[in-house]
Amino acid sequence: xxxxxxxxxxxxxxxxxxxxxxxxxxxxxxxxxxxxxxxxxxxxxxxxxxxxxxxxxxxxxxxxxxxxxxxxxxxxxxxxxxxxxxxxxxxxxxxxxxxxxxxxxxxxxxxxxxxxxxxxxxxxxxxxxxxxxxxxxxxxxxxxxxxxxxxxxxxxxxxxxxxxxxxxxxxxxxxxxxxxxxxxxxxxxxxxxxxxxxxxxxxxxxxxxxxxxxxxxxxxxxxxxxxxxxxxxxxxxxxxxxxxxxxxxxxxxxxxxxxxxxxxxxxxxxxxxxxxxxxxxxxxxxxxxxxxxxxxxxxxxxxxxxxxxxxxxxxxxxxxxxxxxxxxxxxxxxxxx
Ligand code: TRP
Numbered sequence: 001x002x003x004x005x006x007x008x009x010x011x012x013x014x015x016x017x018x019x020x021x022x023x024x025x026x027x028x029x030x031x032x033x034x035x036x037x038x039x040x041x042x043x044x045x046x047x048x049x050x051x052x053x054x055x056x057x058x059x060x061x062x063x064x065x066x067x068x069x070x071x072x073x074x075x076x077x078x079x080x081x082x083x084x085x086x087x088x089x090x091x092x093x094x095x096x097x098x099x100x101x102x103x104x105x106x107x108x109x110x111x112x113x114x115x116x117x118x119x120x121x122x123x124x125x126x127x128x129x130x131x132x133x134x135x136x137x138x139x140x141x142x143x144x145x146x147x148x149x150x151x152x153x154x155x156x157x158x159x160x161x162x163x164x165x166x167x168x169x170x171x172x173x174x175x176x177x178x179x180x181x182x183x184x185x186x187x188x189x190x191x192x193x194x195x196x197x198x199x200x201x202x203x204x205x206x207x208x209x210x211x212x213x214x215x216x217x218x219x220x221x222x223x224x225x226x227x228x229x230x231x232x233x234x235x236x237x238x239x240x241x242x243x244x245x246x247x248x249x250x251x252x253x254x255x256x257x258x259x260x261x262x263x264x265x266x267x268x269x270x271x272x273x274x275x276x277x278x279x280x281x282x283x284x285x286x287x288x289x290x291x292x293x294x295x296x297x298x299x300x301x302x303x304x305x306x307x308x309x310x311x312x313x314x315x316x317x318x319x320x321x322x323x324x325x326x327x328x329x330x331x332x333x334x335x336x337x
Contacts, residue, residue: 006037008033009138010042012065013044014058019210020211020284021190021198024255028072029148040144042082043309051128062309070294082312084138112129142316165177174326189248191203191209212291220281228243228273236271236276
């Protein structure tokens, strides 16, 4: 049977715990997409090496991530769930694409710039620099049509498109040029205490970040302490510039209730910030407790999780080989047999 659905590829790194930001920005959309697209959901363990420290147990984090994918509604009978390092073709294509990318293109990447600034350049590992080319390999290997990404990954996607177009120009249309799918609301959840920066799992201050598996007490406290503003009289409405804290909380509530921001603004009219926070915290706890129960169910079944990853890697490898073989042939690598 020929599968004519468009191909969708996405990945998250298995480092650390998934956050509410990961869920709302990315994973939430994944389960809905399974019927409309042929989906590949990858666990980017090779990418995680760029920020490895001796506290990281990648094997455990990978199992955590698969369990969370399943808990968030990704169905291994509909989608391919696999681990990046299990499909060696990613590294093969990575090298080839390195040779079709420019130093200056990578040097421009804002994510590289922000990571590099904290260290000095000669202490920065090369993986942080070449990271977007491995992303390009991930995506292009599967002739991906769409990549659901948060706004922060948009620049990387642009680079992937540039590389694909460059390669296609020389070698006659080998790659499908992927298009980013960016969701209008809630695609970027911000940090709770510094709502001008993105919510991140690696934030030093854990009060900035809600993790999907946080306890109820912790969620209640983090929301209670989230920064708002001192507008008098206090008013709840969406204004990303002037009211970044309140707007972020509205984004979160909108994502987990599926209600439009304008509708929430009406419902919350006249409320104090503390009342709004209360509603948000309770709604969020209920919402996350369902995911948490399901997560624990899967996480306790390691055999099943490994089976899912094993089956996924077999399917992914078959697809990856199709693209890689075409490229080898275009590059005039010698084939024997
Ligand atoms: N870079 C992404 C992140 O840090 C993870 C990732 C790796 C990815 N490969 C990808 C995302 C390909 C989309 C497509 O979250």
